Amino acid sequence: KAAEETVIPAVSISKSAIVALEDDSFQEVDDSPMRQLVEANVMKRLKKWTLHMRNVKVQARLDEKFLFCAILRGEIRSDVRVDFDRLAFSNLKISAGGRIDVNCCSLSLLSLVPHVNNLYPGRRFTRPFEFRAQGCTLTQDDILESTCLRNGLQNLLNRILTRYAYSIATVETVKILDSRKISCRGTALTALGVRVPFEVRSGLSISGNGHILTLPGLEVALDPFLKLFMPVIPDITVDIGPNAKIESLYINGDRRLVEISARATITPSKAIDFLSYREVPQTPAHFNVDVGEFVTNLGNFDK
Secondary structure (H helix, E strand, O other): OOOOOOOOOOOOOOHHHOOOOOOOHHHHOOOOHHHHHHHHHHHHHHHHHEEEEEOOEEEEEEOHHHHHHHHHOOEEEEEEEEEEOEEEEOOOEEOOOEEEEEEEEEEEHHHHOOOHHHHOOOOOEOOOEEEEEEEEEEEHHHHHHOHHHHHHHHHHHHHHHHHHOEEEEEEEEEEEOOOOOEEEEEEEEEOOOOEEEEEEEEOOEEEHHHOEEEEOOOEEEOOOOOOOOEEOOOOEEEEOOOOEEEEEEEEEOOOOEEEEEEEEEEOOOOOOOOOOOOOOOOOOOOEEOOHHHHHHHHOOOOO
């Protein structure tokens, strides 16, 4: 039975407000001082937030039509593109490259000035904006070492294993199999307090126009050494919320990689409107999670 959860209906922003980021669009703009300021600020924050990064290139494009009016309001509106070979944050690692596009980002001018924002604290981002990951590729080690992904896996496995009178799953290893499935091994606690090894393996697919994450062919082995896998029927589904959308998801079993392209709306704490990618706020699914809110909190965009 699908889990019930109260969802606040989204208020849509006109799609025309989103400036499309074509592959060559950033090559057509001049290196204005304001653009250089934005790029330098983004790079500075990446260096501050990441544990390690490799071959990172930051490009910004200002909205020239509304630049003067935006400055009078104390903000600057721009699109930002970040190409990288590796980004490693404290809670998320992407080791096999990708690209991140930020569309229609309105940034407070005070936040660009060193030390001033500490004296006059306020929200850095004045309006909602779109965060788009394109071709971001994770290794199997990334999945295990990224605490936000590992904790999400453990929470999901805890709910699944309760069907078999097990709870408190601890994921210890993650492997990407030749069969294009992801295998998670660890230990689970029985009702009697006994720790038992388990293995869960499943494929990943998307449905519902990118709003539903499905775990097809999910199997559970409560004694993985005997390889007695029990299928979980029907397929487990996760609704990722109205303000996020998975555009593509591919498991490469040969190279042990997961490649994903997705988008989400970043909603600063005082923002009123935010972008909805679908008309229906909630679809039937076993579990629900608001990925848009999750990404907002993950990147501290609401501060």
